[in-house]
Amino acid sequence: MGRLRYTISRLLQAIPVILGVITITFLLTDAIPGDPVSIMLGPSPSAQQAAAIRAKFGLDQPLHIRYLNYLVDVIQLDLGTSLYYQVPVTEKIAERLPITLYLLLSSFTFALLTAVPLGIISAKRRNTATDHVSRVVALFGVSTPSFWIGLMLIIVFSYWLGYFPATNLILPWTSPSQIDGASTQVDVIVKSIHHLILPTITLGTLQMAAFTRIERSSMLEVLGEEYVKLARAYGVSERTILRKHAFRNAQLPLITLVGLQLTSALGGAVLTETVFSINGMGRLIITAIQNQDFQLVMGTTLVFGLVFVIGVIVTDLSYAYVDPRVSFEDSE
Amino acid sequence: MSKQEKTFHSKLNRRRLLQGLGGAGIAGLAGCSGGGGGDATTEAEETTEGQQTTESQETTTESGGPSGRLRIALVKSPIEFDPIVLNDVPSTQVVDRVVEGLYGYDESTGVVPQLAAGEPEISNEGTRYVVEIHEDATFSNGDPVTASDVKYSYEAPVDEQTENASELNMVDTVSVVDEKTVQFDLKYPFAAFKNTLAWYVVPESVREEDKQAFNTGGNLVGSGPFTFEEWQEGQYALVAADEDYWGEPMPNVAEVEFVPVEEATTRVTTLKNGENDIIEEIPPKQYPTVRSISDASIQEVPGIGYFYAAFNCKEGPTADSRVREAIDYAFSMDQAVQNYVEPTGIRQYSPFPASIAEDWEFPVDEWKQIPNDKDIDQTKSLFDEAGVPDDYSFKVIVPPDDKREQIGITISNGIKEAGWDASVQRLDWGAFLDKYVSGSEDDYNIYTLGWSGTPDPDAFTYYLFGRDDATLGVTNGTYYGNNSENGKRVSEKFIEARETPDREQRRQLYIEATTTLLEDRAHLPAYNLKNSFGVKDYVSDFHPHPVDSFHLSTGHNNVSVNKQ
Numbered sequence: 021m022g023r024l025r026y027t028i029s030r031l032l033q034a035i036p037v038i039l040g041v042i043t044i045t046f047l048l049t050d051a052i053p054g055d056p057v058s059i060m061l062g063p064s065p066s067a068q069q070a071a072a073i074r075a076k077f078g079l080d081q082p083l084h085i086r087y088l089n090y091l092v093d094v095i096q097l098d099l100g101t102s103l104y105y106q107v108p109v110t111e112k113i114a115e116r117l118p119i120t121l122y123l124l125l126s127s128f129t130f131a132l133l134t135a136v137p138l139g140i141i142s143a144k145r146r147n148t149a150t151d152h153v154s155r156v157v158a159l160f161g162v163s164t165p166s167f168w169i170g171l172m173l174i175i176v177f178s179y180w181l182g183y184f185p186a187t188n189l190i191l192p193w194t195s196p197s198q199i200d201g202a203s204t205q206v207d208v209i210v211k212s213i214h215h216l217i218l219p220t221i222t223l224g225t226l227q228m229a230a231f232t233r234i235e236r237s238s239m240l241e242v243l244g245e246e247y248v249k250l251a252r253a254y255g256v257s258e259r260t261i262l263r264k265h266a267f268r269n270a271q272l273p274l275i276t277l278v279g280l281q282l283t284s285a286l287g288g289a290v291l292t293e294t295v296f297s298i299n300g301m302g303r304l305i306i307t308a309i310q311n312q313d314f315q316l317v318m319g320t321t322l323v324f325g326l327v328f329v330i331g332v333i334v335t336d337l338s339y340a341y342v343d344p345r346v347s348f349e350d351s352e
Numbered sequence: 353m354s355k356q357e358k359t360f361h362s363k364l365n366r367r368r369l370l371q372g373l374g375g376a377g378i379a380g381l382a383g384c385s386g387g388g389g390g391d392a393t394t395e396a397e398e399t400t401e402g403q404q405t406t407e408s409q410e411t412t413t414e415s416g417g418p419s420g421r422l423r424i425a426l427v428k429s430p431i432e433f434d435p436i437v438l439n440d441v442p443s444t445q446v447v448d449r450v451v452e453g454l455y456g457y458d459e460s461t462g463v464v465p466q467l468a469a470g471e472p473e474i475s476n477e478g479t480r481y482v483v484e485i486h487e488d489a490t491f492s493n494g495d496p497v498t499a500s501d502v503k504y505s506y507e508a509p510v511d512e513q514t515e516n517a518s519e520l521n522m523v524d525t526v527s528v529v530d531e532k533t534v535q536f537d538l539k540y541p542f543a544a545f546k547n548t549l550a551w552y553v554v555p556e557s558v559r560e561e562d563k564q565a566f567n568t569g570g571n572l573v574g575s576g577p578f579t580f581e582e583w584q585e586g587q588y589a590l591v592a593a594d595e596d597y598w599g600e601p602m603p604n605v606a607e608v609e610f611v612p613v614e615e616a617t618t619r620v621t622t623l624k625n626g627e628n629d630i631i632e633e634i635p636p637k638q639y640p641t642v643r644s645i646s647d648a649s650i651q652e653v654p655g656i657g658y659f660y661a662a663f664n665c666k667e668g669p670t671a672d673s674r675v676r677e678a679i680d681y682a683f684s685m686d687q688a689v690q691n692y693v694e695p696t697g698i699r700q701y702s703p704f705p706a707s708i709a710e711d712w713e714f715p716v717d718e719w720k721q722i723p724n725d726k727d728i729d730q731t732k733s734l735f736d737e738a739g740v741p742d743d744y745s746f747k748v749i750v751p752p753d754d755k756r757e758q759i760g761i762t763i764s765n766g767i768k769e770a771g772w773d774a775s776v777q778r779l780d781w782g783a784f785l786d787k788y789v790s791g792s793e794d795d796y797n798i799y800t801l802g803w804s805g806t807p808d809p810d811a812f813t814y815y816l817f818g819r820d821d822a823t824l825g826v827t828n829g830t831y832y833g834n835n836s837e838n839g840k841r842v843s844e845k846f847i848e849a850r851e852t853p854d855r856e857q858r859r860q861l862y863i864e865a866t867t868t869l870l871e872d873r874a875h876l877p878a879y880n881l882k883n884s885f886g887v888k889d890y891v892s893d894f895h896p897h898p899v900d901s902f903h904l905s906t907g908h909n910n911v912s913v914n915k916q
Contacts, residue, residue: 054782072513105431105585115585171617179621186621187613188587297613299586312782 027337034329041325042094042318046087049314056103056312077103077315090318099322100315104307109319112304117323120289120300122191126220127285128278131227136274138228139235140262143243154232161229166288170222170295177218187297189215223292227281234277238270245269271342279335282328418593418606420913422891422904425619425628429586429612434559434567435552435574436508439515445901446589446610450492451574453550454483454502454534457899459908461656461707461807463546466599467497467553467575469532478541478853479524483549485532490598491555492579499534502526504556506536520551541851543858544808577603577905586612593905603905604893604912623648623886629913630894631886632901636696642886652884653896654698656705658812659802661685661759661876665839666831668793669740673836676873677724678734679746679798682766684726685759689879692758697881702866703803703812705880707898712809712859714866722870731770745773749796751784756800759878763798788829799829800878807899809862810850817869819843832874842869890915 057070057079074080077100078089093100099109142154178186192212196202202211242248243266251261290302297303301320308316430443435451438444456466465471467489473482489497503526509516510523522542527535538545558566558573565571569589572580575598578591589610593603611628613619616635622628624645634642634650642650663670663679670676689699701720702709709716724730746767750760760776767774779787787795805811815823819833819840833843845865849858869875883896895909896902904911 052780052782054780054784054786056782058782058785069513069515069517171615174618174621179624182625185627186618186625187611187627295615295618297611297615297618303586303614310781 023337023340027333030333030336034333037329038322038325042091042322043087045318045321046090049317050083052312054312056314077101094322099319102308102313102316104311104313104316109315112316113301113319113323116299116301116304119189119191119298120286120293120302123189123216123219123223123289123292123298123300124282124285126216127224127288128227130220130224131231132278134224135228135231136235139232140239140267142232142236143239144258144262146240151236154236158229158232158236161225162233164225165291166222166226167291167295169225170218170292173218173222174295184218185215186218189219189296189298219292219296219298222295223285223288226288227285230277230281230284231274234273235270238273239266242266242270268342272339275335275338275342279332282331286324286327418595418603420605420915421607421609422605422630422911422913423609423611423628425611425613425622425631427612427614427619427633430583430589430610431585432567433569433572433580433583433589434563435554436505436512436516436559437514437567441901442610442612446580446591447552447572447574448576448900449578449591449608449904450572450576450580451552451554452576453552454485455546455549456906457550457807457897459895459897459903461711461898463550464907466550467502468549472546472549474853476537478543478545479538481536481538481545481549482529483534483536485534486599487532488598489575491558491573491575492594492596493555493558493573494596495555495557496531497553497555497575498531499528500531501556502534502553503528504559505553506551508559520548522548541853543850543853543855544806544810547806547808550806575599577601578608581607600907601905601910604910605904608904620886623888626888629888629891632884634696634884634886636693639695645886647889648886649889650884651887651894651896652882653898654706654880655804655883656707656807656811656899657802657804657880658700658703658705659697659756659759659800659878659880660703661763661798661800661878662816662830663832663874664791664793664797664799664830665835665874666791668797669738669744670746670797671835672738673872674734674738675740678731678738678740678770679763679767680873680876681724681727681730681734682770683762685723685876685878687726688759688762692755692762693879693881696884697755697879700877700880702870702877703816703875704809704866705807705812705898708807708809708812711807712862714859714863719867719870723876726766728766728770731766735770735772740772742772745775746797747795748774748776748798748800749784749787750776750778750800752778752780753802755879756802760798760800789825789827791825791829791831796829801829809858810846813846813862813865814850817843817846817865817874820847830874832869832872835874836872838868838872839874841865842872842874888915
């Protein structure tokens with residue numbers, strides 16, 4: 021019951037955050053110099069044409085009226101109509117969001133599967149060659165822009181070696197009839213993974229590096245705790261100490277970071293999707309900004325904000341599973 | 353002339369302001385070419401199994417019917433397909449295969465009949481055009497193309513106030529003479545109207561039945577050699593050969609898939625590994641890379657465009673022609689174009705793209721002599737003579753495009769070398785479009801921009817140098833036409849030329865006015881870009897086109913895929 025109440029309470033707390041996101045995005049979008057109608061109609065629209073477009077999209081209303089109208093619409097889950105695509109924003113988001121979530125899921129999976137062992141090994145073999153290599157890899161990962169990694173991967177593995185395609189991400193839920201050379205859903209999934217490898221590494225490298233660093237330092241801290249020393253004194257094997265006593269306790273900082281890394285991952289998705297021509301939210305937001313499509317910019321930003329807030333709530337909830345000392349009752 | 357009368361009568365590149373062209377990729381593959389690879393055709397077969405993939409690209413059969421699939425990588429995704437409303441280049445590149453006009457372009461810039469049976473009959477001092485529609489012309493659904501459809505197609509953009517309305521505003525009335533004859537009466541003699549006759553013709557009944565479906569391709573019907581098949585926004589658009597096409601030739605290729613790949617490096621990679629058979633827009637730094645691909649080549653043709661630096665002739669020191677000439681002395685445009693534009697573009701010495709200048713026999717060699725060689729002493733001397741304050745800081749604004757920014761930086765560096773301050777502001781399109789026509793010295797002294805249009809001199813003069821309500825401060829940010837007696841005369845000559853039916857008289861007017869404006873340095877012409885494509889060797893008879901971007905299946909070419 022405590023967990024449910026806690027979840028509801030966190031969701032309620034998210035409302036002012038989302039309201040803040042809407043307000044700030046709305047004001048910033050409005051402050052962008054330039055006229056979206058000019059971009060839409062070209063250099064010399066007739067006054068009549070421009071007026072018609074402004075009226076159609078409510079751009080002829082004062083700022084506060086547009087803001088209030090937008091808030092009312094959002095409450096009704098209506099994010100308006102895209103100036104550029106001329107379709108409801110929710111329709112475009114529904115089309116693109118699963119693709120970005122698929123990419124995020126794969127990159128986080130890649131990051132966690134590589135970072136956790138790397139961090140543990142690095143901590144366990146502190147100041148050895150293995151540790152140094154692991155730290156250099158992590159430093160490289162956090163300091164290298166994802167678009168550069170993506171381009172290098174394309175040049176090496178797609179252009180030179182021809183091992184992976186550079187574009188055309190296949191989604192695992194696509195019907196086999198739509199994919200040449202695929203007769204079953206398994207074939208589609210295999211092809212999907214083949215297409216996903218380079219984008220996953222591109223987007224996942226930054227997370228992997230950040231996770232490795234936190235896993236290493238957290239593990240080092242836990243391995244220095246009194247109870248670990250005691251276990252060693254009792255003659256418990258290092259493997260058991262790591263597995264039973266240290267590992268679980270060292271994961272709390274990592275879990276926190278996973279939630280927080282969502283923001284940088286969403287930012288990285290914008291670049292990764294552009295480089296690999298993946299038709300997700302990242303490319304959508306770029307198109308929206310380039311065309312000053314206010315409704316679409318606000319809609320996509322709102323969804324990014326929501327994804328982040330949900331990610332943080334899920335992170336908080338997951339603490340209790342990892343650390344029994346965390347009580348939702350206490351937190352209330 | 354009112355705002356309603358201004359025209360944007362190009363079927364392609366209707367965004368006249370060249371926004372999309374010239375964008376370079378995030379990084380180049382230059383220097384990375386020549387590595388690894390082996391047989392690219394084999395690699396392609398092994399590594400590309402995407403949606404709608406090349407695996408279906410089989411060798412064109414010898415049975416005579418269309419076969420094989422051609423994959424073309426575009427820079428952007430098409431977003432809509434109703435010719436009455438669409439207003440972006442990628443959408444046009446798809447729709448041009450499906451929908452025809454009364455007239456189209458030949459292998460260059462000549463206008464030739466498409467749905468029309470022959471040349472238009474022109475009367476009433478150039479204000480009446482009567483066109484007969486080809487007897488056999490039918491839409492892909494089997495319905496005949498009628499004069500009523502033509503009338504509807506020309507009236508709908510204006511009636512519905514779509515983004516294309518201004519392109520047809522010179523048309524006063526369209527009348528149905530009989531089922532196969534249509535008559536256009538213009539508000540004024542418009543010499544370039546034949547280009548407007550290349551406007552699309554759509555079936556009224558089909559479009560009226562469901563405009564939304566027509567726009568998304570669901571029931572898009574045209575009279576062209578291909579039919580619209582499928583579209584996934586941001587992923588691909590597919591057209592297929594219409595085996596019942598009324599005209600000739602029947603396309604060789606069975607299907608054409610248009611795939612958006614925005615990032616230039618990725619686009620080049622997809623050509624190398626065979627994910628795509630043709631890619632468009634090769635950035636300058638990637639020419640060597642594409643050239644090094646063993647089974648592909650670059651095919652290109654200068655487009656119908658004009659890139660330039662322009663001066664604020666309304667306010668500030670650049671309103672004085674001596675200051676403009678001084679700035680011309682401050683740098684070498686030849687050098688700047690050579691450094692930053694070639695080989696993807698070519699130097700241009702007048703507002704007219706090479707094909708127009710050639711077609712109209714304009715004195716390009718004479719105009720080539722007008723730009724000054726770099727001479728900083730002359731710059732200083734002319735600045736002093738014009739009384740430019742020593743502490744004056746020149747503002748150069750540029751749009752978000754690397755080439756145009758480099759031209760702006762070169763100009764700014766030249767001014768600095770002469771001892772005056774100058775700054776370059778790279779603005780987003782929205783901000784740039786607001787500023788470059790304000791005429792305010794606070795916003796700009798100089799700007800760099802590009803322009804595109806139909807292959808007629810009018811498209812490159814009236815909008816850029818006009819002095820009426822439709823152009824001054826709307827498309828003409830120089831205010832040159834209002835600045836001086838010379839400017840006024842130039843502007844009036846351009847307006848006179850557009851309303852003069854006689855070609856030779858028009859030619860003389862263009863020559864006189866252009867020579868004056870070049871000598872007055874209202875603009876410093878810079879370059880024109882090529883429509884460039886990387887094409888696999890197994891694709892034959894592909895034809896890059898100056899106006900239409902490319903032709904696939906026309907009277908002068910018929911592309912085929914001969915992949916082994």
